[in-house]
Amino acid sequence: QVQLVESGGGLVQAGGSLRLSCVASGRAYSNYGMAWFRQAQGKEREFVAAVSRSGGNVYYANSVKGRFTISRDNARNTVYLQMNNLTPEDTAVYYCAVNSGGSVGPDSAGYERWGQGTQVTVSS
Secondary structure (H helix, E strand, O other): OOOEEEEOOEEEEOOOOEEEEEEEOOOOHHHOEEEEEEEOOOOOOEEEEEEOOOOOOEEEOOOOOOOEEEEEEOOOOEEEEEEOOOOHHHOEEEEEEEEOOOOOOOOHHHOOEEOOOEEEEEEO
C-alpha cells in the first residue's frame, strides 16, 4: 500500500512563504496522480492543487492560483507545494493525496490514500 508523509508546515507571517513536501512509498509512484487538499478548522476539506503523472499538467483552486505552485520529482517520489504570499485564510491542515490510477481532479473522493497532514498557520 502507498504511504504518504507530509512535511514543511509551520507558522509564518502573512506575505511569507512555505514549501510543503510529500514523500510517497511505492515503486509505481510515477504512475500516480498527486494532489494537495486542505482543511481549516470547522470547514470542509477543499482542493488546493493537483499534478498529473508526468508533471506536465497542473491544476489549482482559484483561491491559490498565482500564489501556489505544485510540482513533483518522480526520482524522489516526492510532490511539492510552494506557497507564496500567504494570507491568514490559508491557515489549515494540508493533506497530500494519491490516485494510483493516475487521474487527478478537485474531488477528494477520487483519491484513495491520504497523508497524516501538516499544519500551516499564517499570522496577520
